[in-house]
Amino acid sequence: MTNQSTIPVIVNGAAGKMGREVIKAVAQAPDMILMGALDTSPEHQGKDAGELAGLSEPLEVPITNQLEPMLGYVAGERQLQPGVMVDFTHPDAVYDNVRSAIAYGIRPVVGTTGLSPEQLKDLADFAEKASTGCLIIPNFSIGMVLLQQAAVTASQYFDHVEIIELHHNQKADAPSGTAIQTAQLLAEMGKAFNPPQVEETEKIPGARGSLVDEGIRIHSVRLPGLIAHQEVIFGAAGQIYTLRHDTSDRSCYMPGVLLAIRKINQLKSLVYGLEKIL
Numbered sequence: 694m695t696n697q698s699t700i701p702v703i704v705n706g707a708a709g710k711m712g713r714e715v716i717k718a719v720a721q722a723p724d725m726i727l728m729g730a731l732d733t734s735p736e737h738q739g740k741d742a743g744e745l746a747g748l749s750e751p752l753e754v755p756i757t758n759q760l761e762p763m764l765g766y767v768a769g770e771r772q773l774q775p776g777v778m779v780d781f782t783h784p785d786a787v788y789d790n791v792r793s794a795i796a797y798g799i800r801p802v803v804g805t806t807g808l809s810p811e812q813l814k815d816l817a818d819f820a821e822k823a824s825t826g827c828l829i830i831p832n833f834s835i836g837m838v839l840l841q842q843a844a845v846t847a848s849q850y851f852d853h854v855e856i857i858e859l860h861h862n863q864k865a866d867a868p869s870g871t872a873i874q875t876a877q878l879l880a881e882m883g884k885a886f887n888p889p890q891v892e893e894t895e896k897i898p899g900a901r902g903s904l905v906d907e908g909i910r911i912h913s914v915r916l917p918g919l920i921a922h923q924e925v926i927f928g929a930a931g932q933i934y935t936l937r938h939d940t941s942d943r944s945c946y947m948p949g950v951l952l953a954i955r956k957i958n959q960l961k962s963l964v965y966g967l968e969k970i971l
């Protein structure tokens with residue numbers, strides 16, 4: 694049953710690991726309706742999004758790869774709230790998807806990682822000009838927001854820190870979007886970390902991980918059996934302080950995704966990070 698406060702949602706990447714979770718969460722949300730399910734994978738075209746997501750009843754929403762007609766269809770719906778596109782696709786696709794959605798007046802809620810700083814800046818300019826909300830959220834779990842807050846606090850007292858992120862081996866991008874965001878948050882503290890203690894030589898390139906903001910290093914592990922995990926390790930004379938977040942099920946991201954869908958119509962520009970809308 695829909696009414697004027699119902700939010701129409703398109704899920705992009707609907708056949709993927711995250712897309713299927715989002716389909717289930719949206720289908721169960723009383724204030725949302727799934728209006729479109731997009732995915733480019735040929736083997737899933739035409740399948741019912743609900744059945745693919747493991748729901749007991751079909752949602753009568755077939756998977757399609759036709760992004761622009763879908764955006765136009767939802768943009769033309771005048772009896773409901775403005776449309777939202779949730780994107781969990783691929784680092785190579787997300788930039789174009791977001792531009793297209795904004796061009797149609799559909800608000801993007803983006804979980805896909807791997808956007809470059811230049812792409813992020815360009816999308817921020819585009820959203821600003823269109824006066825359209827756009828949420829880019831590297832990690833939708835509350836546990837990661839809390840870990841990052843604890844890391845920012847610890848960084849006031851520790852000068853040495855390294856980040857290890859561990860993920861399943863189907864992940865396309867490295868380092869993870871979350872690790873990059875964590876390093877950025879620490880870098881915003883305005884100090885240089887890890888002052889060199891000796892002259893280091895990497896005997897094998899990459900042995901010391903990737904050097905990102907303000908001297909912070911990120912190490913990426915990819916293994917079957919993992920889902921998504923991150924450690925931020927602070928060191929000082931005689932002590933180690935380790936923060937760790939582990940996910941055991943992708944449902945952990947759904948409260949954050951639903952919150953973003955509900956909040957995005959209050960925004961008129963691009964906002965980066967779940968912590969900004971909590």
Ligand SMILES: NC(=O)C1=CN([C@@H]2O[C@H](COP(=O)(O)OP(=O)(O)OC[C@H]3O[C@@H](n4cnc5c(N)ncnc54)[C@H](OP(=O)(O)O)[C@@H]3O)[C@@H](O)[C@H]2O)C=CC1
Pocket residue numbers: 705706707708709710711712731732733734735781782783784786803804805806807830831832833834864946
């Ligand atoms: N922000 C967060 O909290 C989280 C973010 N992520 C991120 O979300 C993204 C997706 O992750 P995950 O679900 O695990 O990945 P999957 O590979 O399981 O799913 C992605 C799906 O998108 C499809 N796809 C690829 N390109 C397009 C396109 N142009 N248009 C529509 N569909 C497309 C893929 O099809 P095919 O397989 O045929 O390529 C696949 O079905 C990653 O960037 C990941 O890092 C993941 C978890 C949490």
Ligand SMILES: O=C(O)C1=N[C@H](C(=O)O)C[C@H](O)C1
Pocket residue numbers: 806831832860864868869870871872920921922
């Ligand atoms: O690919 C994943 O799985 C995840 N990707 C995001 C990232 O790159 O940070 C979020 C989470 O780590 C899971």
